[in-house]
Amino acid sequence: MSTPSDPPIFVSDAVNTVISDPRVLDSLTSSDLTRILLIYTGGTIGMKNTSEHGYLPVPGYLSQTLSKMTRFHQPDDADRDEPEKLFNAVNVQLASVVVRTRRPALVMPPSLYGRRIRYSILEYEPLLDSANMTMADWVKIATDIEINYRLFDAFIILHGTDTMAFTASALSFMLEDLGKTVILTGSQVPLAEVRNDAVDNLLGALTIAGHFVIPEVGLFFGNKLFRGNRTSKIDAVDFNAFDSPNLRPLVTVGINIDVSWPDVLRPTTIAKFRSHKHMNASVATLRFFPGITEATVRAFLSPPIRGVVIETYGSGNAPNNRPDLLAALKEASDRGLVIVNCTQCKRGLVTDIYATGKALLQVGVVPGSDMTPEVSI
Incomplete structure (x- = not known):
């Protein structure tokens, strides 16, 4: 006591x-x-x-x-x-x-x-x-x-x-x-x-x-x-x-x-x-939206940019009826530009279950899985 x-x-x-x-x-x-x-x-x-x-x-x-x-x-x-x-x-x-x-x-x-x-x-x-x-x-x-x-x-x-x-x-x-x-x-x-x-x-x-x-x-x-x-x-x-x-x-x-x-x-x-202390600031983020122009996409993919994060719809989808956009992405990928695909959604991940997602994969865009835009950049 x-x-x-x-x-x-x-x-x-x-x-x-x-x-x-x-x-x-x-x-x-x-x-x-x-x-x-x-x-x-x-x-x-x-x-x-x-x-x-x-x-x-x-x-x-x-x-x-x-x-x-x-x-x-x-x-x-x-x-x-x-x-x-x-x-x-x-x-x-x-x-x-x-x-x-x-x-x-x-x-x-x-x-x-x-x-x-x-x-x-x-x-x-x-x-x-x-x-x-x-x-x-x-x-x-x-x-x-x-x-x-x-x-x-x-x-x-x-x-x-x-x-x-x-x-x-x-x-x-x-x-x-x-x-x-x-x-x-x-x-x-x-x-x-x-x-x-x-x-x-x-x-x-x-x-x-x-x-x-x-x-x-x-x-x-x-x-x-x-x-x-x-x-x-x-x-x-x-x-x-x-x-x-x-x-x-x-x-x-x-x-x-x-x-x-x-x-x-x-x-x-x-x-x-x-x-690691060597960083490359030549990166950018491009958020897709309906009606985005080819000129806008090509501007983001132009030198001296070395890497681009594209924020796409849903599970990593972008228009597959826009050959102008797909051509711009392929040309950039072919010359060594790293393009990572992230979803605009807060939860979920990038997959290729839809044709609109497969189109990006076919032109060299890297699926970002469930990475956030912050970590992708």
Whole structure:
């Protein structure tokens, strides 16, 4: 029986079920401390509401906000007695030189599993609205993960929502032979607002990355971790802004944290992690519509374009009574242009069960199966 001086004891059958489930315990990372590098590229999640300009990205504001929230930073006496515990080594690339720096670390309180998460924030300068994201920024993110790969157990990328699915898709191909968790997240409402989705999104991403090894690029939003290259933004105003129409979530967060382990990608060979940094920006997306002209199609297929994603109807169909369009596609394919066929539908895949789909296959167009336009590009 506890005395008034003892700390209160809370009993929850749901919590007891979670922490005693052997399947959960076996899937946890082995250490009682997880080091995470949080790469803050910009986006709504860390913005400050100013009276003059509204929401603005302010350097250092995200770190200050998180440090004042006990769920994101609660150092104990041991941390205070050993100041080194409140710093992490972080590698930073300056021009062609990699420099090791010491960055302040935030320490989360122990989880239900007894795990603590220590993370440092690598804040980009300038902070980017995701609408301004380019392939060069994808390369920078991949590089920062590569040069810090041995220093951290997992990586979280804070990113604006508008192009998050594009970045997640790109990184899934750029980061080869991943052995660690990489998660992109953000929010529709900034962390500093009283009512927001930022707390749940960031806390969920940190919890998953801090406890489970899911060695692929994921996107966490609305209590679900999706495979990054299967996601699309589906809503500009709702907190459930992302979906993965053709693949169920890898992780669902509720009272339990349910990981769909059969769906998680695992390395099939022993290979050293590496990142690919050579990108080709000479690509384009062409959405078919009734009455599209030959001139429009040929313009999209003209040099210096090297690859085109065509978004077609239904299960990958395009007019097969338009020899002018088919001829333009065949000529481009014959000269080496890569043309990928994706459906305009949110769910489903490209097949050749219809004659209008077979026509594209016959002129050299590559079926995109159930790939999203974001991953195809």
